[in-house]
Amino acid sequence: MAVDTPVRERTVDEYKSDEKPTWCPGCGDFGVLNAVYRAMRLKNFAPHEVVAVSGIGCSSRIPYFISTYGFHGIHGRTMPIATGVRVARPELKTLVFGGDGDAFAIGAGHFVHAMRRNLDLTYVVMDNAIYGLTKGQTSPTSGAGFSTLSTPQGNPEQALNPMMLAISCGATFVARGFSAEPQKLADLIVRGIEHKGFSFIDVYSPCPTFNKVNTFKSYKESVAELPGDHNATDTIQAMNYANSDRPLYLGVFLQREAPTFEQHVLQQQSGDEGARQTVLQGLFNRFS
Amino acid sequence: MAVDTPVRERTVDEYKSDEKPTWCPGCGDFGVLNAVYRAMRLKNFAPHEVVAVSGIGCSSRIPYFISTYGFHGIHGRTMPIATGVRVARPELKTLVFGGDGDAFAIGAGHFVHAMRRNLDLTYVVMDNAIYGLTKGQTSPTSGAGFSTLSTPQGNPEQALNPMMLAISCGATFVARGFSAEPQKLADLIVRGIEHKGFSFIDVYSPCPTFNKVNTFKSYKESVAELPGDHNATDTIQAMNYANSDRPLYLGVFLQREAPTFEQHVLQQQSGDEGARQTVLQGLFNRFS
């Protein structure tokens, strides 16, 4: 990655765009945004060297509020777009954002495979256990029995456990944060960024407008930091904590080393664009 | 479910259609098909009361060879079609089939959600760690470094672990079989059918034509039955066995009770089609 010489200390404001966030007052996503500003400040990123990719949803609007490059894609295709950006330009930092619907419903398949690839990016899911932008339908992380416009008699499905899913699919950094604790969240994001490989951070980010069950209050009552002695390299121990309903643990569940997809790509590259003519002529000859 | 009175004992041949399997000689899918015939015979199913749903792939041709109703759908959408059938006609038995590409690549998102819903069906994935029908490309269960037409320099991705994925997504019955042991496989399928809820059976079903790495021989060397003392109601223990590379365990990893999606649907139904006129008139009045 290209680095400034000499490195200039940036302010948090340099990461803010001129577009003001349009979330409802009290939306959890403000906390996440602040944590993101803070994390970028801590990493002292040059805004033009960062790409923020997102899908569609209230949460996915976040790139508009950040002064970096951004891609506000289509619903659920966040990971593939981010993958394209990553592999095309590994020297840029890629931060990825989405809602629980975007990531775990329509995007579930891509999520599974992006983790399997161990792409070197940080995926922050703003999990409010509801579809905010479309005005309050059940999401994959909504609890069983949860009543919404789309499940008026209660959600007949079990909630998805994003932590367990991520661990099972080979994400090499799996963490959970809470938008009410932006400072801690910023630290998690920094750790995710510093991790070489796929870092997934599920963030409880309540939607006060449409979700009256998963609220700041309800989360405050049920979250707890992971025990200090948790060995984050132990997959099964991570699973065990991830499997807990109460408390809902916050912190880094899993972190392990593995070669990234980008490293594999680089390793397989035997030449660069300069070789094009030679390679082509060789192929032409092979066919004649 | 409608049951014959008196119950007539059926023969295995009654489950065979008049279409002869078109797989390559030595294909693992023959073993799976035989196990399916046997399981249906053991359950003494009436062929017209069974629906076999599949996607696209060599393995997904299986409905043509079975005398039941069948749906040979489109690539990767096996689970949604099966879901429609299940919820529409819970009195019919639904057996679902697919390949590893169909189930875990293009179908990954649907797979995750079907498990979350705990639909009462049995999903047999014929896992050959390759794309057979399209002539030999890397699949999600192909090992890292595996070299195929699409990854000539070796697969840069980690193999997906279907067992861990299924356990993490809430499947209530998770098992693994081997097509070289059709008798045991038939028993697994019977257990899956008898399980009330989503039963997932991943079957090692080698493709001798295109996969020279995951062969009958290689599997024979690495599989082992799950220890007799394994507690299949223990999610974390199941995860632990699922996480094992060697041996690759066979048997029932997880089995637990939970209400099925169909039960929820039934429970929410306050009337039947006979109520249509009354319900409509009531609604008309509400709007006037």
Place this chain on the structure above:
Amino acid sequence: MVQVADVASRAREGTEVNPSERGSLAIRVAGEAGEGIKKPGELLIQAATRAGFQVLTDFIPPSEIKGGVSFFQLRLGSRPLFTRGDSPDVLFCFNQEAYEVNIQELEPGGLLIYDPGAVIPSDRDKGQFQLLAFPVEQIAAKDLKMPIVKNVVALGGMAALFGLETSHLYQLINELWARKGDAVVQTNYRALEAGIKFMEDNFSADVRARFVLQPAKTETESMVVSGNQATALGAIAAGCTFFAGYPITPASDIMEFLAAVLPSVGGAVIQAEDEISAINMIIGAGYAGKRAMTSTSGPGLSLMVEAMGLATMAEIPVVIVDAQRAGPSTGMPTRHEQGDLFLCAYGGHGEVPRIILAATSVEDCFYLTVEAFNLAEKYQSPVLLMTDTVVAVRTEGIAKPDLSKIRLEHRVTWEPDPDGSQTKGASDSGSNGAVQGTDNTVAGNNGVAGAKDAAIPFDESESGYRRYRLTEDGVSPMAIPGTPGGQYVAMGLEHNEKGRHRPDPRTHTQMTEKRFRKFDLAGKDAPDAVRYGKPDAPIGIVTWGSTAGVAIEAIDALAAEGIDACLVAPKMLLPLPDQQLGEFMRTKEHIVIPEVNYRGQFADILLAKYPRPAVRVNVYGGQPMLVSKLTETLRRVAAGEVTDGRTVISPIIGRLEDLVTPDDLLAPVEQR
């Protein structure tokens, strides 16, 4: 004729609104986004309907969840209404932002009602409009000591304004709040009274006279529903018992409505993980014998393309509702466009025929949903019903459907011979349970009722059930899973009559023709088109969807000027119903095809079949076409100024066009 007091606006250009004379009154109520203004609005609409008014409202949801400005526009009529009206006669503003955003659209000489505690009108506007300060907040908070009822106070004022018989409102308040106890009802009664009183005290009867409307007493009982609600009701009436969908604006509330109701008729609604799953679920259910549906909008429909082809190939009845919004891509989720016709008509790889219906009104949403199911069942095919944001979101007072007159068509099913000779395991009697018309079943293999074999050779030696039998009309009896002896494999691969993959030339040729035979036949079952205006008028308008209503009002406007035009708006777009369009297209002196899109998608399809000079009228600003703009163009057609080609009209009314500066356009209102 009513005499009115001198108002500032009158001086301006000698114009003033006179709804009373015109027979229709458009009121826009504007406040913060959110539900605050919705409930009283609905009450007013319902009361007006009961009182015999025609009503039509449009609630344009804001593009942002909060912080945007939303408004709904209520139009009342002594005569049938077909659009929400180009611009409001009365603007009721609850806050400053609402005022600033909407004032430019108020009809010159129109009435601005505002809460003086929250809104400060500009001097310029004071000179252009009639103003009425209505301190609803103060009345509610100070006089009634119940800030929350301010909306009901406003309601009373509005009712008094246009002369609504208020007994209906009292009754509705009672119906709505009775279960919350008498105290609540009484409070709301008082709020209502206060609003009425304020209006009567502060806005003299002779001034108000301009706004007073006569209800148009009709015989039939009306109900007020949105297009989406009508679609959901239509689905229930059509016997739909399976719905799968995924939330998307503006279609979500079809799913939400059905989620609340289908279980009470033994049905189920599944919120799928995405649209691909949703459509495949309904295909599974349709295969299994249910009448199944999904609804979505553009982005979701794009994802359904592959599976729609499967339904065509496997010949499975399903209904897909596309509530169009403005595209491409995520586009403008809350805005209006008729931009998905090409996708609906042609979105599929390979030769895949599409049956497409399009709703021109809220009432259509109901009846065409029933029709869509009937066509799907009859032709064992997916059927697309297109609505659009205008018609999906707006509410209309429509006649309560007479359920006894609704005829349901059922798929031709296959049943085993009574002697069971055709079936394996013949002693089994499977539970069937599918929706079936008894006279539509075909017995055994050689039964011919409802399915004549086409004059195409087939192998007589092939025994057993032939799912994809080549029949004269292309329709083959369908075995519902559970039927003994009917076992077959439904499939997306090309297949022979028995449902086995056969990629040989003749099979593909014959089966392609079979699928298109069904398609061609479906044209004969096209529901009646909307027709309006003098049939022999020289100007013929052809359009579709909600733009039909715009055309109707334009025809009326022109008639007042002595210009004759007439309309045909088919409700089946594919196959194009020649019996409805052929003569019209061949004989009209002028053909005008207005659409809210860029390319003129329907015009392309229409003119490909009926090549001739025609005037396309296109607008693509995310707003419905304005009656005044279409009228203007028609006037030019009548004058012979335009005879062919494409005319692009403005999406906003002239006054607004003049007022907006480039500034306003680049930092538009929605984002302030």
Place this chain on the structure above:
Amino acid sequence: MVQVADVASRAREGTEVNPSERGSLAIRVAGEAGEGIKKPGELLIQAATRAGFQVLTDFIPPSEIKGGVSFFQLRLGSRPLFTRGDSPDVLFCFNQEAYEVNIQELEPGGLLIYDPGAVIPSDRDKGQFQLLAFPVEQIAAKDLKMPIVKNVVALGGMAALFGLETSHLYQLINELWARKGDAVVQTNYRALEAGIKFMEDNFSADVRARFVLQPAKTETESMVVSGNQATALGAIAAGCTFFAGYPITPASDIMEFLAAVLPSVGGAVIQAEDEISAINMIIGAGYAGKRAMTSTSGPGLSLMVEAMGLATMAEIPVVIVDAQRAGPSTGMPTRHEQGDLFLCAYGGHGEVPRIILAATSVEDCFYLTVEAFNLAEKYQSPVLLMTDTVVAVRTEGIAKPDLSKIRLEHRVTWEPDPDGSQTKGASDSGSNGAVQGTDNTVAGNNGVAGAKDAAIPFDESESGYRRYRLTEDGVSPMAIPGTPGGQYVAMGLEHNEKGRHRPDPRTHTQMTEKRFRKFDLAGKDAPDAVRYGKPDAPIGIVTWGSTAGVAIEAIDALAAEGIDACLVAPKMLLPLPDQQLGEFMRTKEHIVIPEVNYRGQFADILLAKYPRPAVRVNVYGGQPMLVSKLTETLRRVAAGEVTDGRTVISPIIGRLEDLVTPDDLLAPVEQR
């Protein structure tokens, strides 16, 4: 003229094949599915090409992995070839099944070569064809003691048959097997010799004379590639460095080829989890500055519809190759059809313009892929390249491309002002690394090179980079991530110039027009159309894709009868290049539009723009159109028997049509 010996077939109808005279020879080699016959076939093709023959082969993969019958057909010419030939002159069968399946298609009087150890010809066939028993198995096993070389023995025989200068074969065998050691090379030499000798000993020179062809020495060096290989080579030549795809017949080998090669030019290939992922990956890469591509077939393309709209809206250059197969749905994966044009043209919700190219030949696959990238870059838009099974799978000898003549077009990029005043954090110098044409960059906010502002007001006070600037040609300079000061958000929502969501009417109107301005302009860059025949011929054929080759050979056939026809086959289908088609469509006495599909998809698009009488010729059996069938129809057009409407022709040749019984059709060959 060569005199030939009396053969049984001669008596039959007085016809006999005479490839020598005709200047082209079609040999079908049929055996078990699998790779056994592929390698020697390729050797023969390569040797023939080196010897100066025109070659064209078609390898139709069997529909089932094993157990089906596959064949490849090799056509050699003294003159250019455009199709694989309706039916083979020589049929070479390795086993009984191959014989039974293929014999009906052998040209009357043609030559059947068979291995007598494996094939027993029927008496009827003995009377109709010339027969030659060629015991390849025995020669290999008994004489050479190497059963494995039987294919090389066959190779030698074939080479001797048509008079190939065999030194090329020896050389190729050496090139191929040298690294396996001299013993292997020598064994194969001996096998080759044995085959040549057998042919010379057992098939007299005067009989063989009929089959001997003269090579057509050309100046340019040729190479033999399939359409898919040419597409992959084209992508590399175009500077593609990012490819994502998902396996699907018949497109998979584009991905497979690139997977092997792209890393050597610093690129990457990702096998995505599905097609939706694949296209979104290339959109991400295209946004990030790469030249990115995906390839797929119908079912995959259907899944890409939503994301194609995103690429249009976000204005990102990407190339999508659709190797068409027969649909709908999974359809017939290995069969041919031109059925995806509607999907390519219209598959998108909302008003989404599409630039579409279509390859008529293997050579086109190469050059049009380059063209597709150029158009994508120039117009910052997705570009679709359509091929079809025929052209994707067949191989042709084509002239080696001259790389120095290939011109690459690069997107207009945005660069900060040299003084950096426009940028935040101005001291940063980001690494850019994107593929850029240096004269295509635009400096700072107000630079105008390559991007004139349209005469549309915008807010001068808006500072900073405007990604979606409204320019005269619709093209706005694009900042590549990493460029300091160019930060913006790419998006699928409607947006203003700066890339902020703005759903107001004027923004949507202006931006829609911007997107279509680019589209309209692209028509000017249409690659030259294929033109053939006498330009002033009264019959004008318009077609696309591989059917162009069929038309060319039909024109030749007609010319021999004194009937003149001419062809224009545009390589850009949308926007329709008026400069290529307009006059042709207006002036020809007859217009004939042959297509391998049911509806006449291109005819619909063409006639919508140029309404006039025209004869559509359609065939839809999963097979390429037969030259003889098209010729027949053209003859009827020339005779004035057909002047308009749709003519459906048979997908199989007459003799075969007569022979097949209904039985054969319902249990067709592929499934035996």
